[in-house]
Amino acid sequence: MHHSTRSRDRRSRTVRTAAALLASTLAALGVVAVAEPARAVPVTITNGTQFTATNGSIVHAHGGGVLKDGNFYYWFGENRTADNRFLAVSVYRSTDLKNWEFRNNVLTQSSAAELASANIERPKVMFNASTGKYVMWMHKENGTNYSEARAAVAVSSTIDGTYTYQGSFRPQGSFMSRDITIYNDNGTGYMISAADENFDLMIYRLTPDFLGIAAVVGNFWNDAHREAPALFKRGSTYFMLTSAATGWNPNQAQYATSTSISGPWSGWTNVGNSTTYSSQPTFVLPITGTSGTSYLYLGDRWAGAWGGPVNDSQYVWLPITFPSNTSMSLNWSPQITIDVAAGTITGLSPTYYRVTNRNSGRVMDVVSNSTANNAEVKQYAWNGGGNQRWEFQDAGGGYLRIVNQNSGKCLDVTSGSTANGANIIQYTCGSGQNQQWQWVAIGSYFQLRARHSGKCLDVVNSGTGDGADIQQFTCGSGNNQQWSRTAV
Incomplete structure (x- = not known):
């Protein structure tokens, strides 16, 4: 045993010495070995957030698409100026879909004269194997209005x-x-875009070099009023995922299916909830690994829904499941775990919690089960409804967003007011500090302190009855500012 161990040690030293000699010889010849990227490990992504690149900057890949090339996923998307005009198409790369390295602004205002004052939206890239070129398609406007289309x-x-x-x-x-997307179907390129003031959705077959349009495949949904197309194939079924056309405001996603891009296509079927979890489809990414292929929904939570610039938008990434070969399902998850090596998304x-006031024993409630912006938040006796259930989402920096299960909207101090008595409502979740709260222990109870004002969630006049209003007020010691939460 001892002899064989020494023999192995000598062989190991010999191999290491040979490797070192080879490395020094290659270096002397000017040949540099390129290390393979590390094997990706499972990562967890938090939804309804902005993503941060490895250099610490915010990832601006809005309306984008992802292309797998070698060991890397490349994410292309919109990067805009503060006044919402085109700045660049930015590209990031990752081996695990969480740690994104900024690579380049591959198209900018100076790339062409007509881009100096333009809007560029929904850039998507495909590789053309016959030409060896990477081809980007996008939606272009003049930067002033949407008349160019x-x-x-x-x-x-x-x-x-x-x-x-x-x-x-x-x-x-x-x-x-x-709104535009592209699809590479075994070497045949397709482009899909919204036409006729977004009432029609057209499918085009591209020229062999992917640089032009060869033919109209069809308008299968005349006057359907669908946009934000994302096309993918699973097995023998093509899925066309879309949104309705409601500007920046999120709406109900729907999909259609076919066994051929050239049709016939099915009618539309709802997927996700009524706001697609406050997001709009941008892309569906197949992830193939040792356990098979999973499909990742990539959605944008557009800042325009709360009056912010595009670059304040957030991302919603969710696993798509398939109840049958021709149906898909999209369920909310505050976080997802992606294992690109296995090809799994979990x-x-x-x-969800009921949030109970210490003074009254009543819970925080969105009045009348409303799903609308500006709906009142008051206290009522617990009845188990989704309008009384709240999710506490990490907003970073020790703050939380408090999201209603029924509406998917956030607990919000109206108009960002810092005044005592400012009303508490629900509103589309955004990045405003008037939707961010600290959960601060006061003995065995807690105060909810608004980040923007430092004031506390307060039941008006210490009311104990159903329908008593909830406001913000300077923090004190009253039981009407103390709350508990219980998982339900």
């Missing part, structure tokens, strides 16, 4: 290098083209 194309010989702008046009010379179920 044009498609635009850019091309590059490297995935994250500079893209050469090829110009913009209306498909077939006359079709409007707004949603973590949210925990």
Whole structure:
């Protein structure tokens, strides 16, 4: 045993010495070994947040798409100025879909004269195996209004290098083209875009080099008023995922299916909740690993819904499940775990709480089960309804967003007021500090302190009855400002 161990040690030293000699010889010849990226481990992503790149900056890849190339996933998307005009198409890369390295602004205002004062939306990139080129399609407007409704194309010989702008046009010379996506179907390229003031959804087959449109495949949903298309294939079924056209405000996602891109296509079926968890589809990413292929919904939670600029928008990524070969399901998870090596996505179920006032024994309630913005939050006796159940989401910095189960909207101090007596409502979740709260222990109870004002959630006049209003007020020692939470 001892002899064989010494023999192994000698062999190991010999191998290490040979490897060292080889490395020094290659270095002397100017040959540099490139290390493979580390094998990705499972990662957890928090939804309804902005993502941070590895350099500490915010990831601006809004309306974007992801392309797997080698060991990396490349994420292209919109990066805008503070006044919502086009700044760049930015690209990031990752091996695990959480740790994103900023690579380049591959298309900028200076890439072409017509981009100097433009809007560029929903950029998507495909690789053309026959030409060896990476081709980007996008929606182009003039930066002032949405009258152009044009498609635009850019091309590059490297995935994250500079893209050469090829110009913009209306498909077939006359079709409007707004929200856009592309799809590579075993070497045949397709472009899908909203047309006719977003009432129609057109499918086009691309030229073999992917740089132009060869033919109209069809308008299968005339006057359906759908936008934000995301096309993917699972097994022998194509899924076309879309949103309704309601501006920045989120709405009910719907999908259609077919066994061929050229149809016939089914009608529309709802998926997710009535606001698609306050998001809009942008892309569906297949993730293939040792356990098979999973499908990841990529959605934008647009800041325009709360009056903010596009670059304040957040991301919602959710696992898609398939009850049957021709149906899909999308359920909310505050966090998801992605294992790209295994090809698995796991949603973590949210925990909901009833939030009870110490003084009255009544709970925080959205009046009349409303799902509308500005709906009143008051206290009522516990009845178990979704309008009395709240999720505590991490908003960073020790603060929380408190989200109603029934509406998906956030506990909000109206208009960002810092005044005593400011009303408490529900509103579409955003990044405002008037929707961020500290859960501060006061003995065995807690105060909820608004980040923007430092004031406390307070039952008006220490009311004990149903319907007593809830406001913010300077923090004190009253039981009407003390709360408990119980998982339900």
